[in-house]
Each structure stands twice: as C-alpha cells, then as structure tokens.
Amino acid sequence: MRPAFSATRALDDSMRTDHAYLTATDRCWCLADYHPGASYRVSEVNQLIVNLKCRPLIVSADPRRMHYKVRAMDAVARALRAALSRSSVESATWIPIPPSRPARDPDYDDRLPRILAQAFDGYDLDLRHLLYQTEVSAPDHTRARRLSAEALYRIIGLDRTLLDITPLRARIVLFDDVLTTGKHYKCCERRLRETLAAIPINGLFVARRVLPRRWRCPMPPPHAGAASAVLSAPWRRIRSARAAAMIPVAPANTKAST
Secondary structure: OEOOOOOOEEOOHHHHOOOOOOOOOOOEEEEEEEOOOOOHHHEHHHHHHHHHOOOHHHHOOOHHHHHHHHHHHHHHHHHHHHHOOHHHHHOEEEEEOOOOOOOOOOOOOOHHHHHHHHHOOOOOOEEOOOEEEOOOOOOHHHOOOOOOHHHHHHOEEEOHHHHHOOOOOOEEEEEEEEEOOOHHHHHHHHHHHOOOOOOOEEEEEEEEEOOOHHHOOOOOOOOOOOOHHHHHOOOOOOOOOOOOOOOOOOOOOOOOOO
16 A cells, blocks of 8 residues: 655646646645545555545544544644644645535535644644635536536635734645645635735645546646636646745745745
8 A cells, every 4th residue: 555645745747737727837735646536445545535525414424434534634634744844834824725515504524724723733823714615516526517617716705804814924825635627726826816916825735636647638628727817818738837936835854935
C-alpha cells in the first residue's frame, strides 16, 4: 500500500494536465495523490478520502462509519500540522471551499473547517467561512451531466460581513480535500476577486486526482477564471509556467515566504 502523505508539492505543468480548469498562473499545492476508479485498498489516501467524504447523515446513523470519518479527519489534521510551518499558517487567511450543500441542510458537512481548526490548534489561525453555496448541487461524479462552471459560480456566495471583522492576512489560502478539475477552486477565486482584487490567492489540497492517460479528455469550455477577460476568451491552456512569486505554505523545518 502506498504511503499516505508527504511534504506539500507545488503543481507544475505536468501535474496541471490532470486539472482542466487550472492554468499556469494558478499557484496550488497538495499533500498526496488520489487515484479515481481504483479500489480504496490501492493506497492509504484512497481509503482516507472515502472515509473523509462519507456524508453526515450516513455517519450519524452508523457509529462505525463515524469512527472512520473522525479518524480520517485526524490523519489529515496531523499531516497538515507536520507539513506547514507556524509562520506560513499565521501569515495567511484560510478559507474552506464550500461543500455542495448550504449550512441549513441536514447533510451539510463541515469537515474542512474542523480539520483546519484541529490542525492549527494553538496557532493564531485566521479561519473564515467567507464562501458558501446558496443551494444544493449534486457532486459531479453522480450527475449524468456535470454542472457548468458558470452555473456553479452563480450559487457561490460571499459573506461580506466577515471581511470587516479584522484585516485579512498577507495572502488567502483556499482549502479543499480533493482537487479534481479545479472548477470549484476557480469559481471561488473568481467570487473573491470581485471584492479582493490585489491579495494573492492560492490553493492547498489534501490530495489531487491523478488521471490515467485513457481518461484524459479534450479541453472544456471557458473556465471560471478570476477576470471577465478570461471568461470571454476561448479556452486555451497556458503552457509556460510563471515562477511563483509567493508561496502560501512551507515545510515545518523551513522558513516561510513573506
């Protein structure tokens, strides 16, 4: 069985080909690889992701499933704590990418903010629930036709009252468990950019989906970029990567960027 986690890895050009909505200007990091379509036995990460994503209504009715979900959250929290220095955590504002259900829904899953709070307990963590979904959207893998980026963007809201509580940190980190196409990340970035034009926005993911070559598809239609110019332009992949000007996270034994 493959090991679960390593240090944070920046997504380079070769890795971005698995995530159709990302471009060379996106600065994203991950801790591990997830292999879709494979058995949960193929790696600890696959097994962890299955347990992590188990729906609240299911785990609330099954103590055994609850046990495995909590254990998966604990494992991710420990991995984050080990991978990131305190200074890199405290220099960022952390925003969980919202789940597919509004907070009022009985099946709403708050695993991401709980993981961050546990991982960085005792730190000066700036964790804000700035983004939310206004209505339920079925996960793409359960739909006959995937939700378009524009449709997803329209149901992502921004809680502006939380922006004024205290100043934001030097950068924003959007946090999610699995990076698939990058659609949710780009829609969230676009929503934030309407209000926050200058602050750097990065992505950190527990795992990224690694596609077998036979699964790779033609490029999708225009993606949910941060600017209207990107949305109006024909879809194209930028092949030359621009050097990262600001790294959102750093290993615990290195000095974080500022």
